[in-house]
Amino acid sequence: MTNIIYTKDLVKYFPVKSGLFGRKIGDVKAVDRVTISVRKEETLGLVGESGCGKTTLAKTLIRLYKPDAGQIFFDPEGKIPDTPLIQSHDGILEIAKIEGAKLRSLRRFMQIVYQNPTTSLNPRMLVKDIVAEPLIVQGICKGAEAEARVLEILEKVGLGREHLYRYPHEFSGGQKQRIAIARALITNPSFVILDEPTSSVDVSVRASLLELFKEMQKKMNLTYLFISHDLSIIEAISDRIAVMYLGKVVELAETKEIFNNPLHPYTQALFSAIPVPDPESKRKRILLPGEPPSPVNPPIGCRFHPRCLYAMEICKQVEPKLVEVRPKHLVACHLY
Numbered sequence: 627m628t629n630i631i632y633t634k635d636l637v638k639y640f641p642v643k644s645g646l647f648g649r650k651i652g653d654v655k656a657v658d659r660v661t662i663s664v665r666k667e668e669t670l671g672l673v674g675e676s677g678c679g680k681t682t683l684a685k686t687l688i689r690l691y692k693p694d695a696g697q698i699f700f701d702p703e704g705k706i707p708d709t710p711l712i713q714s715h716d717g718i719l720e721i722a723k724i725e726g727a728k729l730r731s732l733r734r735f736m737q738i739v740y741q742n743p744t745t746s747l748n749p750r751m752l753v754k755d756i757v758a759e760p761l762i763v764q765g766i767c768k769g770a771e772a773e774a775r776v777l778e779i780l781e782k783v784g785l786g787r788e789h790l791y792r793y794p795h796e797f798s799g800g801q802k803q804r805i806a807i808a809r810a811l812i813t814n815p816s817f818v819i820l821d822e823p824t825s826s827v828d829v830s831v832r833a834s835l836l837e838l839f840k841e842m843q844k845k846m847n848l849t850y851l852f853i854s855h856d857l858s859i860i861e862a863i864s865d866r867i868a869v870m871y872l873g874k875v876v877e878l879a880e881t882k883e884i885f886n887n888p889l890h891p892y893t894q895a896l897f898s899a900i901p902v903p904d905p906e907s908k909r910k911r912i913l914l915p916g917e918p919p920s921p922v923n924p925p926i927g928c929r930f931h932p933r934c935l936y937a938m939e940i941c942k943q944v945e946p947k948l949v950e951v952r953p954k955h956l957v958a959c960h961l962y
């Protein structure tokens with residue numbers, strides 16, 4: 627098994643400023659020493675409450691944000707071994723700090739589809755120009771070649787020639803998202819972030835978009851990081867699932883394993899909220915006490931300890947590490 631991306635102790639903070647002179651008074655610790663890998667051609671689902679750092683982690687992985695510390699290894703061909711890397715080697719780049727032309731040349735391999743296509747598509751541009759833009763900006767091709775590639779990708783996502791000369795407002799929500807998908811895929815990327823890509827469309831369109839993502843993954847050998855707060859969607863599309871809480875990944879396992887046997891107390895609570903169709907089912911909803919603490923001032927030790935039903939003395943002092951407690955099942959908790 628090889629990986630397309632691998633991070634080591636990745637950190638992304640945002641400064642909190644106050645007063646007349648905008649003096650820095652702290653940091654929002656959005657992503658705090660996250661070590662994670664995404665396997666070649668898999669869909670890794672990323673879940674957690676809103677504000678836990680999912681989108682920040684995703685945007686830092688593809689260098690839309692510059693990390694404050696840590697390493698990101700990226701290989702468009704997905705040749706990163708499972709054993710952690712220390713330095714760039716064999717064409718595998720450490721991209722946490724690269725800038726300028728080097729970073730621009732990687733952009734074509736890493737793309738993102740946002741939640742709301744109405745805000746992510748320029749309302750004053752024609753579809754043909756919206757979809758061609760990444761090709762032009764990245765100097766891949768232009769003119770007739772770009773137009774041919776636009777048409778080809780539009781047809782792949784279920785649109786066609788008749789849509790080329792229209793503006794985004796002439797389309798339904800689902801069609802707009804297809805345009806956004808076409809724009810993300812036109813550079814033939816290897817790694818695509820799907821950030822809540824179905825949450826702005828209704829249920830029937832949602833199913834067809836999920837099918838489209840799966841189809842495009844097969845056709846184009848894509849690797850996805852799929853962010854969603856909807857666990858049924860995550861279950862339907864993911865090969866593995868990572869659970870985030872307050873800037874940390876607290877559990878990571880294959881989809882079936884994590885749904886059947888969630889080990890971290892936070893995951894257990896999160897998954898207990900999924901409605902069960904069987905009225906005889908004994909599964910009880912676990913209600914967590916309190917609100918998630920502020921990421922500006924997260925609790926010492928295990929960040930989940932003020933809300934955890936199993937918290938012990940050690941949890942208040944020592945931060946648990948993400949370790950493999952069952953085959954391919956990683957958990958950060960002192961219970962294991």
Ligand code: SF4
Binds near residue numbers: 891929
């Ligand atoms: Fe709960 Fe302690 Fe595990 Fe944190 S480390 S989840 S507080 S038992």
